[in-house]
Amino acid sequence: MAQRRMLMKGTEAIAEAAIRAGCHHFFGYPITPQNEIPEYMSRRLPQVGGVYLQAESEVAAINMLCGAGAAGVRVMTSSSSPGVALMSEGASYMVGGELPAVIVNIMRGGPGLGDIQPSQGDYDQMTRGFGHGDKHFIVLAPSTVQEAVDMMALAFDLADEYRNPCVVLGDGLIGQMMEPVTFPEPSERTFDRSWAATGKKPGQRRNILRSLFLDPEVLEKHVEKLFEKFKVMELKEQRYEAWMMDDAPPVVISAYGTTARIAKSAIRELRAEGHRVGLFRPISAWPFPVDGLATYVEQTRLFLGIEMSMGQMVEDVRRVVAGRRPVQFWGRTGGMVPTVEEIVAQVKERSAALGQ
């Protein structure tokens, strides 16, 4: 049966897509601009026999995720920047204990309490600073509501495949804008859950899930084992979109999420005026699409990072470009959203300086 299209807010669509991906357990604590996710879950999960629980704090919520993940069920939480920061410790425990879950961060302005307007200031938090110790999280960054829908099933599959929490990172606009969406057919993939702590049965081995290893040699071996997984993720899970790149444009904008969408509008305008500009849009923020970007370095004369931040993802671009080409940055913060007009002006000014 063809799926009916629906008109949904990003947050609602994320929640519905999670449920359709088999997530029947949600634990969270409200924070703007993602409150429609728990709101929607609280309405829908009882209809599918699931569990919705508003925790007393983000710290409590992430530890409930630990428990549900350890029991081998699909579970998620959602929050926004400062709330996600509070989940940091528990998320690290989940990596250590190899527990799958999906964590959605709908970013708002920071630092501190900041404001409730859209932001991309958590790139570093999610790809570098989330949780203590040696660890990584796959971080997926949608650019449209439909992409966010499609990403939820993928996020749960990746979490199960690698037994590691997976992050979906959206700016406030992705969460709040409304677009028509279609929900994909549920994934056919099944995963081994024999490791889960679901009660020891006679004759079975006890399943112990933990992140505590008091013997340093054992802990080192455990960390090395985790990094074998991360190495596979870095090889297999790089995702990106290269847009308007076929004619080897001299100027390439790197942007993700909503900012990439604004950049596309700007690139259309620039191209209409004869400026050749392309877009490199990471879809996985971690693993950063190193191999994809590397193929464009030689042909490009200037990279321009554009973000709703003071310049976070651009550091990954610089890491790949490694000094071979100039990598510049322009961004807005505080909830100020770059405009098409501003991006057009930035590109023209910088192209002129290049002698283009």
Next chain:
Amino acid sequence: MTPAFETCRVTALIGPFGSGKSELALGLALHRAGQLAVARAEGAPVAPVVVVDLDVLKPYFRSREVGDRMSAEGVALLAPRAALANTDLPIISAEMRGAVEQPDAQVVLDVGGDPVGARALGSMADVVGVTEYDLLLVLNRHRPFMDTADHVVEHARQIVAASCLRLTGVISNTHMLDETSAADVAWGLELARQVAAALDVPVRLLAVPAHLASEAHALAPDLPVVAIRRRMLPEFLGGVVLAAPRPLARKGNQS
């Protein structure tokens, strides 16, 4: 001849979350301002048209974000002022209540969705309830939780109860943004008529996206039709702004 859309001096829009109340509030206020401009040319007294942004739920895409553009088109927009406009706090200022009490003001109340949003209107029921008002339920069948008429009717009753006012009609606002077809509009109108019948009120208006304006009359010859042009589009789709009030061109941060 399609009937004209007439409402009482004070019109409050309520409905499920995301049914399109804010865009409709702006569109209907401009429609009213247009009607009044015609009347004024024929000698009627000048009457202010005011949209009161009572939405205490959604954090972005609120009618307050286009206040400047609305005032340029002859419609005043009342919302929490200055930085408070950018909060998600349930603020109803004295001037917002005062607009309803102003006897010549034509007022459209843009209310947050669901029963929880309608509670903000309920807190103003003392001033709205003593004047002539319309309380209109806005429905978009393409939204979640709109599967059966029974379900929508039950939800609508809860919303009306929270508003502490009496429902006077239904607005059929089924759309899919730019992808809306005439079939969508007809399909939505079918539900609106069922819900209106169950709630014992008339369908008062068929609202359609601007690109369907000419086709809509044929779908419902008995109903007024108002074409709604989106005013709170994301900037990259050719629209506006997010936060309000919004400082213009600033330099940005570069390296």
